[in-house]
Structures are given as structure tokens and as C-alpha cells.
Amino acid sequence: AKRCGRATYRIFDSLRRAAELNTLLLADRIPDALAAGEIQLYYQPQFTIGDRRLIGMEALLRWMPPGGAPIAPDQLVLAAEQTGFIAELGEWVIHEACRQISQWRNQGLETVPVAINVSGVQFLRGELTQIITKHLEHFRLPGRSLEIEITETIALDNTEGILRELHELRQAGLGVAIDDFGTGFSSLSYLRYFPINRIKIDRTFVNGCLEFRENAAICKTIVSLAHNLGCQVIAEGVETDEQLDFLLQQGCEEVQGYLLAKPLPAEAASEWLKEHCH
Ligand code: C2E
Numbered sequence: 281a282k283r284c285g286r287a288t289y290r291i292f293d294s295l296r297r298a299a300e301l302n303t304l305l306l307a308d309r310i311p312d313a314l315a316a317g318e319i320q321l322y323y324q325p326q327f328t329i330g331d332r333r334l335i336g337m338e339a340l341l342r343w344m345p346p347g348g349a350p351i352a353p354d355q356l357v358l359a360a361e362q363t364g365f366i367a368e369l370g371e372w373v374i375h376e377a378c379r380q381i382s383q384w385r386n387q388g389l390e391t392v393p394v395a396i397n398v399s400g401v402q403f404l405r406g407e408l409t410q411i412i413t414k415h416l417e418h419f420r421l422p423g424r425s426l427e428i429e430i431t432e433t434i435a436l437d438n439t440e441g442i443l444r445e446l447h448e449l450r451q452a453g454l455g456v457a458i459d460d461f462g463t464g465f466s467s468l469s470y471l472r473y474f475p476i477n478r479i480k481i482d483r484t485f486v487n488g489c490l491e492f493r494e495n496a497a498i499c500k501t502i503v504s505l506a507h508n509l510g511c512q513v514i515a516e517g518v519e520t521d522e523q524l525d526f527l528l529q530q531g532c533e534e535v536q537g538y539l540l541a542k543p544l545p546a547e548a549a550s551e552w553l554k555e556h557c558h
């Protein structure tokens with residue numbers, strides 16, 4: 281048994297090292313890919329459940345190497361985090377989202393806040409608010425044009441610095457949402473002092489909320505927790521009418537998911553806005 285364990289360990293160890301190597305090789309290609317325009321933002325609409333009103337768009341990274349298979353955004357972000365390139369990539373996301381919002385405004389398309397995902401690493405230099413404000417000002421956009429999505433793992437490190445940054449962002453008019461709520465390992469205590477205005481129910485809970493009692497209970501609990509804290513609550517990954525009905529019954533007021541709209545490339549998102557917003 282001991283030998284078997286050692287062999288298994290060796291296999292896992294070399295698998296892990298292969299994965300690390302793969303991440304490094306990937307990370308190496310990111311700067312050129314970004315410069316070559318292989319990396320883009322897609323936009324996924326968010327709605328109220330009751331009257332299907334558009335309330336926002338989430339910006340999601342897409343990397344399509346020419347002739348190759350698309351690279352998953354979480355893999356891209358992980359690779360960028362490990363080499364420190366996440367600062368540049370993250371700033372590119374901020375710039376690109378602002379540029380797109382500005383274009384929509386100029387075209388007279390209704391503009392709702394665009395939510396961008398921010399990695400915890402982007403908070404470490406303590407300059408996130410300055411960077412975001414710089415790009416908003418460059419495009420003459422109000423702070424409410426953006427919402428930032430953070431995960432709860434952020435509450436684990438450098439809490440004071442992050443707290444200050446979040447307050448500055450809220451003061452500048454930006455929304456702050458907690459993404460993938462309930463999937464991290466942090467305690468709930470940060471909810472008392474983090475200036476959050478929206479909680480996102482992770483799609484692993486939404487998925488199977490009708491098949492599994494536990495998922496239903498978790499969704500229900502997150503909705504009432506959010507409301508008791510005075511936060512809005514949005515469910516992500518909604519794929520069926522039954523899930524939508526269930527969430528509506530629980531008092532959840534906002535949704536995002538393939539059932540209503542998939543993430544769209546900028547061009548398609550513009551067309552979509554033209555058709556849906558009048
Ligand atoms: P996330 O922030 O939780 O994003 C939601 C993910 O769920 C997206 O996957 C979206 O395409 C997917 N999704 C939306 N509706 C449905 C649905 O109805 N069913 C299913 N099965 N999936 C749905 P995506 O685009 O692959 O992004 C994966 C993750 O990559 C994101 O998870 C986020 O953690 C990360 N990510 C994406 N863009 C960025 C970025 O600009 N910066 C950072 N730091 N992370 C990003």
C-alpha cells in the first residue's frame with residue numbers, strides 16, 4: 281500500500297508539474313496575444329426577473345488564438361496572476377470596458393453598468409481606484425458606468441487595504457458585487473464591513489436547485505441573507521424556465537444566464553442593444 285501510495289504521489293506530482301509548465305508557457309504568450317487582438321471582451325446581459333428589464337452587462341475575457349482552440353478565461357487569468365501580468369491584463373479590461381461603454385453612449389444606446397471581474401492580485405498595489413478613475417475620466421464616464429466583481433477569497437488577505445479601496449470605489453459611484461458567493465472558504469464576517477451592494481449566487485447552486493434540496497436551500501438562504509443586509513441579489517447560470525420560476529418564488533430579483541442571453545462579442549452585443557433597448 282505504501283509503494284502504491286508513493287507511485288500515485290509521483291504520478292500526481294508530475295501531473296502537477298506538467299500543469300504548472302503549461303501555465304507558464306501560456307503566460308508567456310499573453311502579452312503578444314493581447315497586442316495582436318486575440319484577447320477580447322464578451323458581454324453577457326443581466327435582467328430583472330419580473331419584467332425582464334436589462335440592468336447590466338458582465339464583461340468576460342475571451343482568448344481565441346488563430347487556428348487554435350479557445351483558451352478558458354479562468355486559465356488565462358490564473359496564468360496571468362502567476363507571472364504578474366494580471367496588472368496589465370486587468371488594466372486592459374478596465375480600459376476596454378470603458379471604451380466600449382463610451383462607444384455605446386455615443387451611439388445613443390441605453391447604457392447600463394458594465395460589471396468587470398477583478399482579481400485579488402489587482403488590489404495588492406493599492407492603486408486600483410486611481411487606475412479605474414483614470415480610465416473613466418479619459419472616456420468622460422461617471423463612476424456608475426462600472427461595477428466590480430470580487431470573490432470572497434479577497435476577504436482573506438490584506439483586508440484593511442482592500443476595505444479602503446472598496447470604500448473609495450463606492451464613493452466614486454461604482455457598484456461592488458461579491459461573485460461566486462458561498463463557494464469560498466471565508467467566514468461571513470466580512471459582509472458586515474465590506475461596502476457591497478450586490479451578491480451573486482454562484483451557478484453551481486442555481487444549477488440543480490430543483491433536483492437537490494440542498495441547492496434550493498442554499499439559494500433561498502442567500503436571497504434572504506442578501507435582503508437582510510440590504511444588498512441586491514443576482515442568480516447566475518440560469519438555464520431553464522423552472523430555475524427562473526424557482527428564483528422568482530424565492531424573492532430573487534435579478535438573473536443572468538444562457539436562458540435569457542449568452543455572452544456576446546462586442547459587435548453582437550451592440551446589435552442586441554439596438555434591438556432590445558428602445
Ligand atoms: P464568473 O465571473 O463566475 O463568470 C460567469 C461564468 O459563467 C462565465 O464563464 C459565463 O460565460 C458563464 N455562464 C453564464 N451564464 C451561464 C449559464 O447559463 N450556464 C453556464 N453553464 N455558464 C454560464 P466564463 O466566461 O468562461 O468565465 C469563467 C471565469 O473566468 C469567470 O467566472 C471569472 O472568474 C473569470 N474571468 C472571466 N473574465 C475575467 C476578467 O476579465 N478578469 C478576471 N479577473 N477574471 C475573469
Ligand code: CA
Binds near residue numbers: 338
Ligand atoms: Ca463574475
Ligand code: CA
Binds near residue numbers: 480516
Ligand atoms: Ca460567478
Ligand code: CA
Binds near residue numbers: 460
Ligand atoms: Ca467563477
